[in-house]
Amino acid sequence: MNDSLILGRAIVLAGSAIGAGIGLIAGLGPGIGQGYAAGKGAEAVGRQPEARADITQTMLLGQAVAETTGIYSLVVALILVLLNPLVGLVG
């Protein structure tokens, strides 16, 4: 294997790692959204303590749906780091 090929693979690996790290910034959105939902849920329980079970259930369901984008970014980052799909494109 010649030097330029090794250098190319190293650059691709570095780019994959940086891309995975940047991709996880997507965790910001679900974090903010879930925190907002949890805060509103706490408010609702404070206002109506007898509906606690219903509120918790609805809140968890909404949070799980809001989490989807964060999970997508996690899956993409794991694929970039563990499977290195882009290395095969070099040479």
Add this chain to the structure above:
Amino acid sequence: MGSLEINGPRILFRIMGYPITETIRNQWIIMAFVIVLAFWVSRNLKKIPSGKQHIAEIWISMVQGLVKQAMGDKNMWFAPYVVALMPYLFFCNISGLVGLRSPTADLNTTLGMSLMTIFMFHFFNIRFNGIVAYLKGYLSPFVFFLPINIIGELSRPVSLSFRLFGNLFGGSVIISLIYFLLPVFLRLVVPIPFHIYFDLFSGGIQTFIFSMLTMVFIANAIG
């Protein structure tokens, strides 16, 4: 310090060229466990419950309450599926605690489960509303929404399966990172809270979410 290994399920052996992976073996173990549990709990039921029958009755009435709340009184026939689905998914999610690789940390399992949900969604939609109303649903609110509706339908199994898979696989990656970073004598104590969060709490929540979304989808399909 040992080496960090994060990989998919190993292939154990092959039956007529078909690979049997850790995922499938662990699923068989869990299915056998759930079946044995169900038999043991439902043996010689009595009018006045005692012992293990209490647990079975609490479980059944809890699931029936969930189904009634999510799908309404007229759809109580769907409860048996959820009664079977939830323990299966829950034991799959927490099987990391006894050293088995979680079957749900494999996209094949979760995609299979979500395809079952999606198949039921379309099947009940056609059966209860008729094929014409079902096809008309793709054209609502008007004709130009056809591609958007098709993409929306296709994204349903993807999001359903990736949610379960991502949570469980991410949890197992973090757990193995923790084991990798700790010195050997600390591995006995420090990971316990992480196991409680990632296996028990996250596994329970994801079981609940998957079952609730299944019920909500099918309640929507029936309309």
